[in-house]
Amino acid sequence: MGDEDWEAEINPHMSSYVPIFEKDRYSSGENGDNFNMAPTSSSETDDRPRRDHFMKSGFASGRNFGNRDAGESNKRGNTSAMGGFGAGRSFGYRGFSNSKFEDGDSSGFWRESSNDCEDNQTRNRGFSKRGGYRDGSNSDASGPTRRGGRGSFRGCHGGFGQGSPSNELDQDKCMQRTGGLFGSRRPALSGTGNGDTSQSRSGSGSGRGGYKGLNEEVVTGSGKNSGKSEAEGGESGDTQGPKVTYIPPPPPEDEDSIFAHYQTGINFDKYDTILVEVSGHDAPPAILTFEEANLCQTLSNNIAKAGYTKLTPVQKYSIPIILAGRDLMACAQTGSGKTAAFLLPILAHMMRDGVTASRFKELQEPECIIVAPTRELVNQIYLEARKFSFGTCVRAVVIYGGTQLGHSIRQIVQGCNILCATPGRLMDIIGKEKIGLKQIKYLVLDEADRMLDMGFGPEMKKLISCPGMPSKEQRQTLMFSATFPEEIQRLAAEFLKSNYLFVAVGQVGGACRDVQQTVLQVGQFSKREKLVEILRNIGDERTMVFVETKKKADFIATFLCQEKISTTSIHGDREQREREQALGDFRSGKCPVLVATSVAARGLDIENVQHVINFDLPSTIDEYVHRIGRTGRCGNTGRAISFFDPESDNHLAQPLIKVLTDAQQDVPAWLEEIAFSAYIPGFSGSTRGSVFASVDTRKNYQGKSTLNTAGFSSSQMSNPVDDESWD
Numbered sequence: 001m002g003d004e005d006w007e008a009e010i011n012p013h014m015s016s017y018v019p020i021f022e023k024d025r026y027s028s029g030e031n032g033d034n035f036n037m038a039p040t041s042s043s044e045t046d047d048r049p050r051r052d053h054f055m056k057s058g059f060a061s062g063r064n065f066g067n068r069d070a071g072e073s074n075k076r077g078n079t080s081a082m083g084g085f086g087a088g089r090s091f092g093y094r095g096f097s098n099s100k101f102e103d104g105d106s107s108g109f110w111r112e113s114s115n116d117c118e119d120n121q122t123r124n125r126g127f128s129k130r131g132g133y134r135d136g137s138n139s140d141a142s143g144p145t146r147r148g149g150r151g152s153f154r155g156c157h158g159g160f161g162q163g164s165p166s167n168e169l170d171q172d173k174c175m176q177r178t179g180g181l182f183g184s185r186r187p188a189l190s191g192t193g194n195g196d197t198s199q200s201r202s203g204s205g206s207g208r209g210g211y212k213g214l215n216e217e218v219v220t221g222s223g224k225n226s227g228k229s230e231a232e233g234g235e236s237g238d239t240q241g242p243k244v245t246y247i248p249p250p251p252p253e254d255e256d257s258i259f260a261h262y263q264t265g266i267n268f269d270k271y272d273t274i275l276v277e278v279s280g281h282d283a284p285p286a287i288l289t290f291e292e293a294n295l296c297q298t299l300s301n302n303i304a305k306a307g308y309t310k311l312t313p314v315q316k317y318s319i320p321i322i323l324a325g326r327d328l329m330a331c332a333q334t335g336s337g338k339t340a341a342f343l344l345p346i347l348a349h350m351m352r353d354g355v356t357a358s359r360f361k362e363l364q365e366p367e368c369i370i371v372a373p374t375r376e377l378v379n380q381i382y383l384e385a386r387k388f389s390f391g392t393c394v395r396a397v398v399i400y401g402g403t404q405l406g407h408s409i410r411q412i413v414q415g416c417n418i419l420c421a422t423p424g425r426l427m428d429i430i431g432k433e434k435i436g437l438k439q440i441k442y443l444v445l446d447e448a449d450r451m452l453d454m455g456f457g458p459e460m461k462k463l464i465s466c467p468g469m470p471s472k473e474q475r476q477t478l479m480f481s482a483t484f485p486e487e488i489q490r491l492a493a494e495f496l497k498s499n500y501l502f503v504a505v506g507q508v509g510g511a512c513r514d515v516q517q518t519v520l521q522v523g524q525f526s527k528r529e530k531l532v533e534i535l536r537n538i539g540d541e542r543t544m545v546f547v548e549t550k551k552k553a554d555f556i557a558t559f560l561c562q563e564k565i566s567t568t569s570i571h572g573d574r575e576q577r578e579r580e581q582a583l584g585d586f587r588s589g590k591c592p593v594l595v596a597t598s599v600a601a602r603g604l605d606i607e608n609v610q611h612v613i614n615f616d617l618p619s620t621i622d623e624y625v626h627r628i629g630r631t632g633r634c635g636n637t638g639r640a641i642s643f644f645d646p647e648s649d650n651h652l653a654q655p656l657i658k659v660l661t662d663a664q665q666d667v668p669a670w671l672e673e674i675a676f677s678a679y680i681p682g683f684s685g686s687t688r689g690s691v692f693a694s695v696d697t698r699k700n701y702q703g704k705s706t707l708n709t710a711g712f713s714s715s716q717m718s719n720p721v722d723d724e725s726w727d
């Protein structure tokens with residue numbers, strides 16, 4: 001049975017999906033549900049027994065925690081009860097010698113992990129390898145699974161009077177429509193739809209050709225040049241596809257909005273207890289206060305208005321390093337202030353150097369380029385840059401795919417000192433000669449491990465070899481992430497001066513300790529029931545639910561809406577407008593549940609996200625660390641619950657135990673058992689998606705560690721863990 005047979009289960013209800021913000025608009029029946037299509041009796045009859053069967057078997061395998069679970073399920077908001085699920089004895093990582101867990105097959109996971117990346121076609125191409133990687137039961141492409149899926153889509157079409165797809169092509173068209181579930185169905189919902197598949201104008205559905213078939217890959221409509229530009233929205237002159245016309249609304253200009261921030265949490269001061277290790281030669285000493293950084297008055301005022309009174313560890317170490325003009329690779333836990341750690345010293349430098357106010361020019365020559373892997377993240381970085389540069393002559397600009405290219409150009413020509421960009425859009429703009437690179441002094445790769453991996457790496461290499469780009473000796477290159485696999489560190493050397501410094505705050509790749517992690521053993525077919533149960537307990541607290549595929553994100557969002565849980569979704573096949581709307585609805589609390597693919601796993605800083613649920617575990621442990629890092633930010637506490645399906649997640653058991661243990665979390669006994677039984681000496685597949693790097697790969701540095709009080713022991717820090725095969 002394929003893992004997507006759940007699609008068939010959801011089938012009868014599929015047509016009733018109206019995301020919450022649409023539901024408000026369209027509901028007019030007594031119960032607000034008049035768009036619900038009654039499931040056909042045959043579907044009901046066909047699916048129900050099967051579902052019951054799966055539910056039973058799911059619960060059977062999860063019996064260990066099931067009882068406890070049921071006992072606690074009605075305690076609204078009492079999520080500490082969730083900690084009880086599967087709570088086992090603490091696991092000391094005994095017997096997991098480092099060498100035993102290496103040899104993971106890295107290449108496939110690498111690609112697999114990037115299932116919902118955007119703005120880069122190279123990455124998407126990688127997915128074609130995925131099919132070969134997973135075993136049959138886990139493959140999205142398995143025959144019966146696909147048939148089940150098809151059935152569900154037929155239902156969806158029937159529901160909206162759009163005819164049933166009768167062949168693969170129809171199905172693919174229908175699949176495109178799911179990408180635009182929220183957007184493309186609107187006409188049908190409002191009664192104007194005619195069932196013409198061409199009106200399905202999902203971001204990738206129409207522009208990029210839709211799903212290839214394997215869960216995430218998007219097939220481009222054009223040839224070799226179609227790559228990044230099409231992924232960006234098909235706007236480039238050398239690509240096909242409709243023009244993207246979306247112009248994002250300008251961010252609010254009033255000072256209050258610019259400086260709006262959330263409070264640091266009760267554990268903010270505990271950051272001081274984390275061990276920091278700086279490696280490389282002649283590192284400048286850390287600073288302890290903002291004053292020590294000697295920033296100009298405007299910058300200091302902005303820092304105060306942003307509510308920053310105390311430096312986080314990564315800021316204490318990175319700011320003086322960057323101010324000293326050194327290249328830097330910095331790794332610090334999620335939510336600990338890496339953005340300000342690079343923005344503040346860059347701005348300070350610019351101010352000190354007397355940066356000239358840029359003015360309208362057809363070719364802009366920014367001093368700083370910041371790249372990040374997702375559109376929402378670069379936008380967030382831009383807002384931070386705008387905040388800290390408020391009242392100065394420094395102008396920050398953001399450009400990203402899924403928006404009108406002309407809009408990006410208009411933003412740039414008005415003046416640009418700091419350019420925040422996704423790689424695809426950046427390369428497009430450089431190609432159009434709107435950006436010259438000669439003046440670049442700072443190149444920042446946020447989420448640097450992602451920016452250098454197989455997906456974005458080639459794009460980044462192109463960037464640094466663009467005509468005019470100063471050599472690494474002539475520019476300052478800064479890399480930040482919460483995870484930094486060793487192989488990526490090695491790749492990074494090409495971008496950095498040989499004397500770069502490496503700052504590791506805590507365990508490189510470790511999870512934020514402010515996130516209470518719970519792992520539940522839940523079989524594929526029990527997941528939805530479990531999810532609803534947990535969400536009902538959680539109530540209105542903001543929750544991100546991560547799934548592995550875009551298609552599944554739509555299904556789960558659909559399902560939750562049917563369950564009357566206000567939900568929206570974000571993934572790479574939604575139009576940019578829809579993505580921003582979804583994020584807005586989630587931020588505002590209008591939809592307290594956001595179903596997301598890994599496109600939302602990194603960097604997003606959303607106030608008050610109290611829970612992360614991994615409905616599906618990601619392929620790699622690094623991605624897990626980033627996902628759960630959407631909660632527990634800036635000293636606040638958060639909770640993460642992960643559904644571990646032994647059918648598909650066993651390869652994660654060992655690295656998961658390591659992450660849990662390092663973050664001083666309970667490790668369920670059943671997970672230990674799986675980890676032990678999954679280990680087969682000499683079997684290289686056992687650690688796929690394996691563990692993270694722990695140190696600066698150069699290892700020939702004169703390391704300098706600072707243990708403030710009760711942080712990690714230095715032996716932990718230097719422990720050469722099984723990090724050769726991070727994914």
Ligand SMILES: Nc1ncnc2c1ncn2[C@@H]1O[C@H](COP(=O)(O)OP(=O)(O)OP(=O)(O)O)[C@@H](O)[C@H]1O
Binds near residue numbers: 333
């Ligand atoms: N010194 C500080 N004082 C108060 N708040 C801070 C400070 N530094 C950062 N913050 C706030 O903490 C939050 C998290 O910061 P940021 O998004 O930069 O984290 P990050 O380390 O980049 O996380 P991720 O790894 O998820 O990208 C932001 O809201 C930011 O404004």
